[in-house]
Amino acid sequence: MPDDPEKISPAEGDAPPNRRDVLTRLGVGACAVAAAGSGAVTLDFLNPKVLFEPATKFRAGSPADFPEGTVRFDHERKAYVVGAAGGVFAMSAVCTHLGCITRYVSDENAIACPCHGSRFDLEGNVTHGPAPRPLPWLEVTLDADGNLVVDTSVVIPRGKLFRA
Amino acid sequence: MSARWEDLLMTRLRETSVWRSIVRHGAAGTNRNRSLIVFENLFLHVHPVKVRERSLRFTHTFWLGGVTVVSMLVLVATGVLLMFYYHPSVPQAYRDMKELAFVVDNGVFLRNLHRWSAHLMVFAAMLHMLRVFFHGAYRPPRQFNWVIGVFLLLITLLLSYTGYLLPWDQLAFWGVSVGTNMAKEAPVVGEKIRFLLLGGNVVSENALLRFYVLHCVVLPVALVLFVSVHIWRVRKDGGVQGPREDAPPEVNP
């Protein structure tokens, strides 16, 4: 060791920084930068770029397919497309309680969750059970071919019907 | 006390009850505290508190064991990260390589790091073994540590070899096919060993899964266990042994 390594105690008082201090700071600083960089690289790496999940948008058919009172359940996309008076709306089928998939019970004209007995009316309002919130409504648009397009990733305010 | 802010910060930090509950010794200003730093730390206490000044010379060990350990640490870190994107199935394993190469951020870099560290580890371990041999550092009382070292080399080779199959490209497939066909030649048990290793008669998806489990669980656990014993015994056997001129007399006069 060129310098005296035994002398670790810092310089007394307000002595001007010597070469050893400067180099120590540089070294510790470089290590900190390298550690931060490694952390950033790792975080970046862990963030997937491409997801092999079902697309959030799907075509639901023409608006004419949904006269008032029609409820169509898309099992794969976990969503309902409902024909209501004056328009069409889409609604998530994922129960707001603990994430089970609800189903439409045509006999009772209601939506029921098989897990904990939550029940919803056809507009998604909770009529019974542990579910804390109504089923969220999803965005519905029209594509160039005149098909309804539901986007399960966009939640819209309740009651906002799609009018063709 | 110095006026430097980081010294002030460290002094304050050392006074907190949380710090004192984790680190029981004071600053490294005295030899007592420097001893405590080493022997109160699980990881540092593979070292003795004091080492012979001679053993720090470059030509004493060429730091080859150290290079092997460092490349092992790099391999563990990058290997765990790569596992997040790897499926041991056919042909998804190969697609994952492509995804690492073209989609995942820093995927190429981490795979390269893993690959080159693996080569370095095998090479450094071999050189370390030669260094120990030509310095006569295998002689009593270090006989058994040499044997552990031989096993470590074999585990390292197996790790490298099982990892070779995982990308599931032509290089991997045929490299492993050629290698396992050598095992087949062993009398009596050869066929059976190959069958068990591959989980079948040919290199297939079974083999990929078996190599994956060996590569990611069985062999790394074995390696870490043996490395711990190896390094611990270096200390227990009297520290690193350098060139023969430094060696103590072996035989009582």
Add this chain to the structure above:
Amino acid sequence: MSTLKVVESRDPLVVPRRVALVRPDTRPTVRRREERYVMTFPHLIIREVILFQVVLIALSLVSLFFDAPLEGLANPLETPNPAKAPWYFLGLQELLHYFPPVVAGVLLPGLVVIALVVIPYARVNLDARPLWDGAGRRKAGIVAGSILALLALVSAFRCGPVVVPTLLPGVAMLAARGAPEGSPRARLARVTLPEWIMTWFVVVAGLLTIIGTFFRGPGWSWVWPWLPGSVF
């Protein structure tokens, strides 16, 4: 009543101090000359940290500029020519070219592992005496005979790459005998028998690996790596 005086010292030979009672027949490690000790922290630890950084930086640089190989998707129906194992097995694969598979694939590597394991237990040469230290004609005859027998064996298998490196250390080994003090050969004369054997092994293994890696092309035929059309 006397008071205890506390002396502060930074000399690692003084604080902290261990005391050991040593019996005369104990192991040799404790019977050594007094030598300088330094504190592990910071002297050894800082070197380990620097080693870590140097290796990591070097590996990162290599990884930035050289990509790990990746070929096409594995196809069990199409064997690339040549099909090569990883580099550390290419010495073995080269041996397979000369010897029957049982010998090259099982017997030789098995013997190498066994030899490595028994090295510290075969108590030959424990005091590191040079091979030719006080050796007579008989020993020279045995050594020369062994080398010739080995040469005959590998020649019988037409194993050229092993003949040459066996010849070189063999000649050096015999040439070291009776080297006058101070001559260039005197260094060779101090080499012990295990060191000769290990040197021979390293030269053979290294040469076979290099040949297997760089000088073997389609059908395991000999190629020159610098000519166009070779694998590298």
